[in-house]
Amino acid sequence: MSAPQKYIGAAVSRVDGHAKVTGQAKYAAEFNVPGLAYGSVVTSTITKGRMTRIDTSEALGVDGVIDILTHQNRPSMADSDEAYADDTAPEGKPYRPLYDDRILFNGQPVALVMAETSETARFAASLVRVDYEEEPHETDVFAQRDKAIPLPHADKTPTSDFAPPKTRGNPDKAFAAAPVRHSGEYFVPIEHHNPMELYASTVVWEGGGKLTVYDKTQGVQNVQRYVCNVFNLKPEDVRVMSAFMGGGFGSGLRPNYEVVLAVLAAQALKRSVRIVLRRSQLYQLGYRPAMIQKIDIGAKDDGSLESIAHDATTVTSQYEDFHRQETGWSGLLYTCPNAKYAHKLAKLDLPTACDMRAPSAAPGVYALECAMDELAVALKLDPVELRLRCYSDHDQHENVPYSSKNLRACYEEGAAAFGWAGRNPEPGSMQEGHERIGWGMATGIWEALQVPIAVRISLSANGNAEVSCATSDIGTGTYTIMAQVAADMLGLPIEHITVRLGDSSLPQSPVEGGSWIAASVSHGIITTAEAIRDKLLQLAQQMPNSSLAGIQADDVTLADGHLVSKADASRRVSIIDAMRHGKLDRIEELKTTKFAPDLSKAHKTHSAIFAEVRVDEQIGIIRVTRVVSAVAAGRILNLKTARSQIMGGVVWGIGMALHEETLIDHKFGRIMNANIAEYHVPVHADIHDIQVIFVDEADPTINRLGIKGLGEIGIVGVAAAVANAVYHATGKRVRDLPITLDKLQR
Ligand code: MOS
Numbered sequence: 001m002s003a004p005q006k007y008i009g010a011a012v013s014r015v016d017g018h019a020k021v022t023g024q025a026k027y028a029a030e031f032n033v034p035g036l037a038y039g040s041v042v043t044s045t046i047t048k049g050r051m052t053r054i055d056t057s058e059a060l061g062v063d064g065v066i067d068i069l070t071h072q073n074r075p076s077m078a079d080s081d082e083a084y085a086d087d088t089a090p091e092g093k094p095y096r097p098l099y100d101d102r103i104l105f106n107g108q109p110v111a112l113v114m115a116e117t118s119e120t121a122r123f124a125a126s127l128v129r130v131d132y133e134e135e136p137h138e139t140d141v142f143a144q145r146d147k148a149i150p151l152p153h154a155d156k157t158p159t160s161d162f163a164p165p166k167t168r169g170n171p172d173k174a175f176a177a178a179p180v181r182h183s184g185e186y187f188v189p190i191e192h193h194n195p196m197e198l199y200a201s202t203v204v205w206e207g208g209g210k211l212t213v214y215d216k217t218q219g220v221q222n223v224q225r226y227v228c229n230v231f232n233l234k235p236e237d238v239r240v241m242s243a244f245m246g247g248g249f250g251s252g253l254r255p256n257y258e259v260v261l262a263v264l265a266a267q268a269l270k271r272s273v274r275i276v277l278r279r280s281q282l283y284q285l286g287y288r289p290a291m292i293q294k295i296d297i298g299a300k301d302d303g304s305l306e307s308i309a310h311d312a313t314t315v316t317s318q319y320e321d322f323h324r325q326e327t328g329w330s331g332l333l334y335t336c337p338n339a340k341y342a343h344k345l346a347k348l349d350l351p352t353a354c355d356m357r358a359p360s361a362a363p364g365v366y367a368l369e370c371a372m373d374e375l376a377v378a379l380k381l382d383p384v385e386l387r388l389r390c391y392s393d394h395d396q397h398e399n400v401p402y403s404s405k406n407l408r409a410c411y412e413e414g415a416a417a418f419g420w421a422g423r424n425p426e427p428g429s430m431q432e433g434h435e436r437i438g439w440g441m442a443t444g445i446w447e448a449l450q451v452p453i454a455v456r457i458s459l460s461a462n463g464n465a466e467v468s469c470a471t472s473d474i475g476t477g478t479y480t481i482m483a484q485v486a487a488d489m490l491g492l493p494i495e496h497i498t499v500r501l502g503d504s505s506l507p508q509s510p511v512e513g514g515s516w517i518a519a520s521v522s523h524g525i526i527t528t529a530e531a532i533r534d535k536l537l538q539l540a541q542q543m544p545n546s547s548l549a550g551i552q553a554d555d556v557t558l559a560d561g562h563l564v565s566k567a568d569a570s571r572r573v574s575i576i577d578a579m580r581h582g583k584l585d586r587i588e589e590l591k592t593t594k595f596a597p598d599l600s601k602a603h604k605t606h607s608a609i610f611a612e613v614r615v616d617e618q619i620g621i622i623r624v625t626r627v628v629s630a631v632a633a634g635r636i637l638n639l640k641t642a643r644s645q646i647m648g649g650v651v652w653g654i655g656m657a658l659h660e661e662t663l664i665d666h667k668f669g670r671i672m673n674a675n676i677a678e679y680h681v682p683v684h685a686d687i688h689d690i691q692v693i694f695v696d697e698a699d700p701t702i703n704r705l706g707i708k709g710l711g712e713i714g715i716v717g718v719a720a721a722v723a724n725a726v727y728h729a730t731g732k733r734v735r736d737l738p739i740t741l742d743k744l745q746r
Contacts, residue, residue, distance in 0.1 A: 007484035007494055008705065011640035015499065016244070016479045025244045028216040029200035029276045036202070037066055039265050039275040040121035041258075042111040042128045043284065047669025048137035048349045050101045051110060051130055059113055059127040064120035066269060068128065069112040071100050075231075075267040077260075083229040087222040088253045088511060090352065091152050092320030097257035098264060103132065104319060105351045106139075106670045107284035112261050114269060118276070137349040139669040141290045141315050148313045148344035152321055162325040162360075165397045169338035174307035178298025182375045186295065186367035187736035188719075190315065190662040191288040193356055194676055197246025199285065200276040201262035209233070211266065213240045215259045218252035218472050219511030224504035226255045227263055243502040248474040250355035253513050256285050283674035286354025287662060289315040291326060291363040295371040303381050303389035305336035310368065313344045317352040321345055324360035330368045332397055333445055334390035349669055355513060357652060358712035361446055362719070366656070369442035369720030370735065373727065383441050383724065384411050384420065384608075395602030403601040404699035404706075406632040407443065410608035413693050414441075414630030418610035427731035435614040435623075438729025444607035444717030448634065448708035449516040450595040454507035455524035457486065458588040459532055461579040463561055465490050467525060468500040471509035471517050476711060477641030478517060484638060485522045485705075489529035491558035491575075507590055515605070515709035518637060523703055524593040531589040533558055539582035540573040547571045595703065603702055605633040605713045609650070611721040615729045620741035623688070624654050624722055630693040634708035639694070642710050646692045649714015655682045656715070657722035658738050680738075 019025040044051075056068040077099060078084065084094035097109055111128050115121035138144050151163060175181065197216060204212040211233070217223045217240070224240040227233065245252065258275045265273040291314045298307040310330035316322045323345060331339030356362070376383040391408065394401055415421065423439045424430055430437040458466045467486045473479045479499045487494040500506060509521070534553045540546055540563050548556065548563060548571055556563050563578065565571035579587065612626040627650050636642045659680035663672045673679045699706040719737060726744075727733050734743045 005488050007487045008637060009635065010638065012480055012484055012494065012638055013640060014477060014480045015483045015494070027197055027244050027246055028202055028214045028242065029198070029274060031202045031214045033204050033272045035271050037114050037116065037265065037269055037271055037273045038118040038121045039261060039273055040113045040118065040125040041109045041261060041275065041277065041281060042113065042125045043281065044103045044106060044108040044110050044130070046103055046132045046134050047106040047139065049103050049132050049134040051103065052133050053131040054111060055129040056111065059124040062120060062124040062127065064116040065124045066114045066116065068114070069098065069264055069268055070110065071098050074098055074264050078230050078232060086226045086254050087219065090320050090322040095319060095352065097260040105284065105317065105349055106668070107281065109257055109261060112265055114265050114273065137669045139348050139350055139664050140666045141292060141313065141346045141348065144346040144348055145292060145313055148346040151323060151343050151345060162323055164325060164341035164343050165328045165331065167340040168331060168396070171307045171309050171338040171340040174338035175296055175298040175309065178306040179301055180299045180375070180378050181297070182371055182378055183296045184371050184374060184735055186293045186370060188291045188363040188366060189737060190290045191356065191656065191660045192283055192662055192679060193249040193251035194679065194681055195247030195249060195251060198277050198279065199256050199258050199282060200274065201259045202274040203262040203266040203272060205266045205270060205272045210237045211263065213238065213259060213263065215240055215242055216245060216252060217242045217255065218245065218248045218474050218513055220472065220502055220504040221470050221509065222511050223255045223259055227259060230260060231263055240504040241502060242472055245472060245474045249357045250359060250513060251286055252474070253355050253511050254286065279676065280674040283662065283671050284351055286352065288356035288363070289322065289353035293367040295330065295367050297371055297375050299375055299379060301379070303379055303386045305334055305390045307338040308336050309340045311342040312364070313346050315348055315350065315353055316345050317350055318347050320352040322353045326360040326364045328397070329361055329364045329445060332395060333368065333392065333443060334387070335392040336390065336396065339396065357649070358446055358716045361712065361716045362656065365445060365716050366719045369717055370723050373440065373724040374733065382425065384415055387411065387443060398602060400600055400602050403603050403702045404634060404697050405604065405606060406695050406697040407606035407608065409695035410606060410630035410632050413695055414608040414610050414628050417691060417693060418628040420610060427728050434617050436617060436729040438613045438615065438725040438727065439610070440721045440724025440728050441608065441610045442717035442720035442724060444609060444713055446515060446605045446713040446716055448603040448605050448702060449514050450703065451510045451516050451520045452592060452594045453509050453520045453524040454590060454592040455521065455528045456507045456588065456590040457528045457532055458586060459490065461576055461585045463492060463575065464496045464498070465492060466498045466500060468506045469509050469521055469524060470504055470506040471501050471521055472512040473501060474512050476645060477638060478512065478521065480641055481518055481637045482521055482525060485525045486529065489526055489558065490532065491560055491562065508592065515711035515713070518709050519703055519707040522637065522705060522707055526704060527593040528589050528591040531591050532587055533563070535587050535589065536563055536575060536578050540578040543573065543578065543581045546573060548573055598701065601701060605631070605708045607631045607713050607717060609717045609721040611725045613722060613725040613729055615726065620744035622658055622726060622739065626689045628691045628693065629714065630695055631713060632695050632697040633710050633713060634697050634699045634702065635706040636694050637707060642694065643692045645710045646714040647690050650690050650718050651682050651687055653715045653718020654686065654722060656737060657719040661738050
């Protein structure tokens with residue numbers, strides 16, 4: 001139904017904003033129940049080996065300590081790898097928290113102290129003594145580089161297992177013959193997500209074997225299935241809730257260990273338990289894998305590409321093979337007849353790497369877009385002009401057209417807004433006072449994915465509707481866009497819509513990630529709203545002398561509290577009258593929406609990023625004074641939340657370029673900066689002018705509203721634009737992130 005769109009596309013303020021700023025929105029660690037016990041996690045101080053003895057006597061002697069759990073005295077847990085493999089687990093043998101005496105990484109949980117207050121638990125945790133038998137470890141990707149292993153199933157057709165795309169043409173020959181060539185090695189270090197909200201779990205012991213679990217997660221049903229499998233519990237006995245989330249960015253796609261420990265403790269004590277991880281403990285969950293990348297590009301003198309080769313080594317644990325299609329973006333983005341990819345995994349004594357905002361694209365496109373900038377310099381071509389000369393309207397891997405791709409408008413509108421035409425291409429040529437000015441740009445690309453999802457709508461005769469789905473709102477605005485779409489599709493004021501999500505008992509949803517929820521849940525709402533309309537029309541047509549008699553459902557829309565003929569607005573019946581006539585005070589529908597895969601087209605979002613840096617001549621301090629990000633992502637559902645998404649991505653891209661780096665002391669295998677004082681992220685003073693542009697991009701085939709999704713595209717390309725601007729300012733090419741001032745001096 002093409003209902004009048006009053007809310008879709010508008011800059012609607014967050015419907016959950018009031019609850020958040022007034023503290024009514026409750027997070028996982030804020031649910032209080034009588035008799036709550038508090039857990040504090042003891043973590044390993046070695047990196048590899050096994051525990052030989054755990055001495056809990058002193059800790060147990062502390063007043064207020066209830067008990068201490070270790071692998072030796074915990075309640076029983078599943079003993080098969082399948083039980084620990086959640087919906088998003090990579091291949092391998094998933095980590096089992098508190099399972100046995102093995103130590104797989106530094107900071108691994110080894111004991112849980114449970115006490116009457118969190119302070120007591122934390123103090124007592126400091127008194128638990130563990131003896132170890134240490135084994136040699138390796139945590140340095142460069143040391144392990146030569147021993148990196150090929151991806152599992154790299155020979156298979158690239159599908160869900162993220163194998164690199166197949167070789168195209170004869171890249172070696174084409175590269176050797178290319179008149180202009182660039183080869184470069186680029187490095188992105190391990191980075192962490194650093195969400196504001198700490199990982200936490202409050203497990204409410206309901207009695208009768210039932211548990212209500214308030215856990216910080218991007219997928220309540222994923223955690224629910226996982227907990228049931230690990231503890232052999234019945235699905236109806238475990239309800240997982242995560243109505244609000246203070247930042248996830250991919251760190252909450254997989255269940256984290258706090259939920260296992262909290263359920264273990266609740267079972268051991270037969271009472272409710274809360275565990276809040278400490279800030280430092282968040283650094284022993286997942287991370288963005290470090291990535292060593294080599295890029296070889298060959299071009300003709302006119303700037304048309306001849307060959308691209310992208311070779312990557314990424315980091316994972318010894319026990320699971322996490323990776324994404326890190327290299328595949330390179331041969332996809334630009335017209336290039338020859339391309340090849342190689343990807344290896346360096347297995348280290350660390351926890352398994354995981355998704356972090358735009359996994360694979362943020363680091364992979366960073367390298368590609370710096371290499372393109374270096375090629376533009378070699379060709380003496382403007383970097384935008386180079387990209388226009390190899391612009392591609394086809395997916396190079398599948399040789400199919402895009403359902404929509406208005407990247408051209410991103411270049412044009414972004415360049416115009418930035419003032420790119422005024423750029424002097426000579427590095428170091430632009431200066432103001434003691435600062436050299438640099439202008440750089442890059443392209444961004446991400447997937448436009450859609451996933452099966454179920455939505456329930458319950459419409460009351462008083463004109464209020466409840467819309468529910470087990471998806472999450474990880475801070476991105478899902479509550480708001482769901483309310484907008486439902487209000488338009490049901491023809492009700494947005495104030496009459498209540499959205500429920502983040503509860504495993506609600507209709508089926510996959511994890512919120514991959515930028516796929518906005519398009520998916522919007523269409524879930526459309527499908528279910530149409531079922532509501534159909535039922536209302538049946539009722540309306542049963543009314544005596546119904547003005548909608550004989551009309552087809554598709555010719556009717558819901559607007560202003562009425563069923564209305566699309567052709568003749570005078571033919572209308574009020575929803576209240578129809579429901580009263582049918583003697584109903586509520587209509588409820590639950591529908592699942594699936595998206596037929598359209599393999600005849602490729603579906604991506606794109607962006608062009610323009611960045612200005614100012615670099616202090618003497619000490620090398622870099623300020624990113626202006627960024628313009630022009631984004632092509634189909635129809636924008638909400639200009640306000642969409643702009644915030646992109647701005648957040650740009651801020652993070654600045655962090656990736658200049659600040660972020662997880663530092664490991666390889667002698668001990670221990671992270672040295674496991675706190676946000678020493679793990680640097682951009683602070684307010686680092687962020688200046690950021691302008692977001694959404695270019696027009698109509699997509700008539702991807703889905704009915706032409707929506708693509710915006711969660712990740714904002715960060716992709718930003719680090720390259722900044723790095724390229726630093727080169728333009730200084731003439732110095734730093735290829736290993738972050739670009740700190742010492743690297744500018746060397
Ligand atoms: Mo996103 S890294 O898919 O949460």
